[in-house]
Amino acid sequence: QMHLVQSGGGLVQSGGSLRLSCVASGRAFDTYSVSWFRQVPGKERVQVSCISSSDATEYYADSVKGRFTTSRDDAKNTAYLQMNSLRPDDTAVYYCAAVYGLCLINARDYENWGQGTQVTVSS
Numbered sequence: 666q667m668h669l670v671q672s673g674g675g676l677v678q679s680g681g682s683l684r685l686s687c688v689a690s691g692r693a694f695d696t697y698s699v700s701w702f703r704q705v706p707g708k709e710r711v712q713v714s715c716i717s718s719s720d721a722t723e724y725y726a727d728s729v730k731g732r733f734t735t736s737r738d739d740a741k742n743t744a745y746l747q748m749n750s751l752r753p754d755d756t757a758v759y760y761c762a763a764v765y766g767l768c769l770i771n772a773r774d775y776e777n778w779g780q781g782t783q784v785t786v787s788s
Contacts, residue, residue: 667777674782685746687761698768699744703757715768
C-alpha cells in the first residue's frame with residue numbers, strides 16, 4: 666500500500682493559478698502512474714489528468730487540456746498538478762491517486778488515494 670499526502674489548493678480568482686502536490690511514501694514510486702481526479706458534491710470523481718510510470722506520458726481530460734499540466738519527480742516521490750487559467754467550474758475537491766503500471770481511467774481501479782484538497786475558483 667502506498668500512502669499519499671496532498672498539499673496545495675485553496676481559493677483563487679478566475680484566471681488565476683494553483684499548484685497541487687502529492688507526496689508518496691514507500692518504495693517504487695516510479696512504477697506507479699499518478700492520476701488527478703476531482704469531485705463536486707453529488708457527483709462521481711472524474712479524472713482530469715494522468716502521468717504514466719513508464720515514460721511519463723501525460724493524459725488530460727478535454728476540459729483541462731491546455732490549462733493544466735501534470736508532472737512528476739521520482740527522486741522526490743512527488744507528483745504535481747499545475748493549474749492555470751482557472752475557471753469557476755474547476756471548483757472541486759481534487760484527489761491524487763496512484764496505480765501500479767499504466768494509467769487507468771476509472772477511479773474504482775485505484776487503491777491508493779490522497780486525502781483530497783479543496784480548490785475554489787471565484788468569479
